[in-house]
Amino acid sequence: xxxxxxxxxxxxFSRPVRRAGRLGALRGLLAREYVTMEAVAGVSFTLxxxxxxxxxxxxxxxxSTTMKMLTGILVPSGGRIxxxxxxxxxxxxxxxxxxxxxxxxxxxxxxxxxxxxSFELLRHVYKIPMxxxxxxxxxxxxxxxxxxxxxxxxxxxxxxxxxxxxxxxxLLHDPAILFLDEPTIGLDVVARERIxxxxxxxxxxxxxxxxxxxxxxxxxxxxxxxxVLIDHGRVIYDGGLxxxxxxxxxxxxxxxxxxxASCAPLVEMADLVRQEGPRAxxxxxxxxxxxxxxxxxxxxRYPVRDLTVEEPEIEAIVRGIYERGVGVI
Amino acid sequence: xxxxxxxxxxxxxxxxxxxxxxxxxxxxGIITNAFFGALVCFVYQALYAGGGRVAxxxxxxxxxxxxxxxxxxSIGGAWIVSAGISxxxxxxxxxxxLSRPWSFYLYWLSRSFGERxxxxxxxxxxxxxxxxxxxxxxxxxxxxxxxxxxxIILAMQVSFAFSxxxxxxxxxxxxSTGVTLLSNVMLTFLSGFILPVAFFPPALQALVHxxxxxxxxxxxxQIFLGQLAPAQIARALATQAAWAAALTALGLAMQAAxxxxxxxxxG
Ligand SMILES: Nc1ncnc2c1ncn2[C@@H]1O[C@H](COP(=O)(O)OP(=O)(O)OP(=O)(O)O)[C@@H](O)[C@H]1O
Ligand SMILES: [Mg+2]
Numbered sequence: 001x002x003x004x005x006x007x008x009x010x011x012x013f014s015r016p017v018r019r020a021g022r023l024g025a026l027r028g029l030l031a032r033e034y035v036t037m038e039a040v041a042g043v044s045f046t047l048x049x050x051x052x053x054x055x056x057x058x059x060x061x062x063x064s065t066t067m068k069m070l071t072g073i074l075v076p077s078g079g080r081i082x083x084x085x086x087x088x089x090x091x092x093x094x095x096x097x098x099x100x101x102x103x104x105x106x107x108x109x110x111x112x113x114x115x116x117x118s119f120e121l122l123r124h125v126y127k128i129p130m131x132x133x134x135x136x137x138x139x140x141x142x143x144x145x146x147x148x149x150x151x152x153x154x155x156x157x158x159x160x161x162x163x164x165x166x167x168x169x170x171l172l173h174d175p176a177i178l179f180l181d182e183p184t185i186g187l188d189v190v191a192r193e194r195i196x197x198x199x200x201x202x203x204x205x206x207x208x209x210x211x212x213x214x215x216x217x218x219x220x221x222x223x224x225x226x227x228v229l230i231d232h233g234r235v236i237y238d239g240g241l242x243x244x245x246x247x248x249x250x251x252x253x254x255x256x257x258x259x260x261a262s263c264a265p266l267v268e269m270a271d272l273v274r275q276e277g278p279r280a281x282x283x284x285x286x287x288x289x290x291x292x293x294x295x296x297x298x299x300x301r302y303p304v305r306d307l308t309v310e311e312p313e314i315e316a317i318v319r320g321i322y323e324r325g326v327g328v329i
Numbered sequence: 330x331x332x333x334x335x336x337x338x339x340x341x342x343x344x345x346x347x348x349x350x351x352x353x354x355x356x357x358g359i360i361t362n363a364f365f366g367a368l369v370c371f372v373y374q375a376l377y378a379g380g381g382r383v384a385x386x387x388x389x390x391x392x393x394x395x396x397x398x399x400x401x402x403s404i405g406g407a408w409i410v411s412a413g414i415s416x417x418x419x420x421x422x423x424x425x426x427l428s429r430p431w432s433f434y435l436y437w438l439s440r441s442f443g444e445r446x447x448x449x450x451x452x453x454x455x456x457x458x459x460x461x462x463x464x465x466x467x468x469x470x471x472x473x474x475x476x477x478x479x480x481i482i483l484a485m486q487v488s489f490a491f492s493x494x495x496x497x498x499x500x501x502x503x504x505s506t507g508v509t510l511l512s513n514v515m516l517t518f519l520s521g522f523i524l525p526v527a528f529f530p531p532a533l534q535a536l537v538h539x540x541x542x543x544x545x546x547x548x549x550x551q552i553f554l555g556q557l558a559p560a561q562i563a564r565a566l567a568t569q570a571a572w573a574a575a576l577t578a579l580g581l582a583m584q585a586a587x588x589x590x591x592x593x594x595x596g
Contacts, residue, residue, distance in 0.1 A: 073427045075589065093430045101428050108425035112347045121343055124336040125429055153350075 100170035160191035344443025396460030521547025
């Protein structure tokens with residue numbers, strides 16, 4: 001049996017409809033009409049122990065909703081979840097003892113107290129034996145360089161420091177599984193890299209199974225062998241990242257910095273998708289145009305200062321899948 | 330419920346420490362409470378100008394009562410003081426507290442007790458000291474102080490259970506400010522915060538005695554000031570204990586219902 005089994009998982013939310021017209025608001029108060037929105041519409045996947053998987057999708061795809069159901073804080077409207085033989089929302093307490101959770105946009109640390117105080121509290125919460133607690137604290141402090149701010153109130157931490165502290169907090173009790181919802185959101189390249197290094201270390205050395213959502217494909221490239229891609233609450237791809245990129249990630253963007261802001265770089269082989277001052281974004285199909293040819297063409301015709309080729313974003317890959325059909329999986 | 334005393338003590342200790350970090354907030358609190366305490370006293374001094382007693386209370390009784398209730402504001406004696414739970418529901422931060430192996434209720438109860446212990450011992454005590462020094466508010470007799478201890482602990486339990494339920498409506502209503510406003514009006518008037526219940530007309534007194542709010546402010550205040558005979562103290566404590574048990578049970582039932590339909594906001 002796999003560690004995580006998700007079968008036809010569903011979650012729908014109902015939202016009151018706002019009515020038009022002058023009396024709309026009043027009528028809305030008296031008799032509300034609801035629309036149902038299917039945030040997760042039948043997701044299935046399994047994950048083996050020890051794996052590190054990316055759960056990806058565009059904004060509003062249903063990633064966070066799925067994570068909330070996996071961690072037991074949201075009750076599914078349908079389908080089945082089992083994590084290590086437990087049903088998260090039914091056996092919540094037993095379940096949460098074995099998992100670590102980080103929601104990148106929130107913190108689990110006490111805002112007004114020094115970071116170490118929240119760690120100490122977690123020792124009580126999970127009844128972590130003192131020796132083990134010290135060991136873990138030492139290991140995480142080294143790996144994540146927490147030392148300089150352990151005594152600083154959380155509200156004074158930078159985003160990167162807070163995220164590192166949150167990661168350590170999620171792992172102090174030696175969870176078997178770590179759920180991460182956008183653990184790198186808003187971080188700079190250095191901070192991101194440090195977090196990635198840490199995650200791959202705890203996955204490798206401690207065997208922690210990790211499932212993470214992110215909008216940054218380089219996170220996934222660095223960390224995940226396995227990718228589950230969802231859109232509109234449905235799985236549209238499940239497999240390796242390499243295949244996904246070779247089959248569907250055909251779009252690349254060439255970012256051009258022009259010496260002269262007044263001209264628009266128009267070429268046959270790419271579409272100008274955006275232009276801001278001297279910087280322009282050209283989208284091209286990697287299968288039909290090579291980056292080298294495009295660069296040569298642009299450089300020959302326009303005064304270029306700098307050029308970079310951007311890897312496809314999740315959104316572009318999703319677009320690629322729709323253009324070629326889901327069946328290609 | 331839960332046998333993890335040591336965890337909840339750790340929560341309360343941190344909450345206490347957290348409260349100490351807001352020095353300017355509690356200083357401002359003391360000044361505000363003392364200001365209104367003084368204002369009420371001036372009114373009483375004018376009303377009692379002819380001397381005598383009103384509903385059995387002397388001027389000094391009334392003044393001491395006013396300072397006691399002002400001192401109890403920061404532990405929830407006048408209106409709901411901590412909106413932490415509903416805020417965390419609204420913002421979605423509640424997510425972390427829900428994914429912990431603890432009782433959500435007891436977690437917030439310990440947080441509230443830690444904070445209120447500080448408020449009582451520092452904010453409340455200092456406010457009352459102002460009343461003692463400048464308006465001759467009465468210092469309690471040792472025996473009354475002893476009875477006040479269980480009374481105030483029960484009061485905080487009743488007050489917490491009530492505010493917990495009000496806050497928890499945020500799970501359904503998203504925004505609990507309306508309910509909070511309404512609850513605060515009831516709490517302010519029916520708890521004996523504004524006026525001693527003895528000043529109320531008989532019909533209103535009967536209503537007050539039938540509701541839990543008096544257990545939060547009126548009863549502990551009367552005990553503190555030695556206005557109750559031993560038998561009355563015993564009855565007051567029993568009333569408080571009954572309300573504490575009833576509202577806690579209700580609060581837990583409401584929590585169970587909320588958990589079943591939990592909707593956590595935001596990504
Ligand atoms: N509490 C809620 N009530 C109503 N609708 C909701 C609620 N939570 C989420 N939704 C809707 O469900 C859909 C999926 O939301 P979800 O937060 O899971 O997306 P996501 O994939 O995490 O997106 P993002 O990448 O932007 O974080 C969205 O359309 C959202 O509007
Ligand atoms: Mg999200």
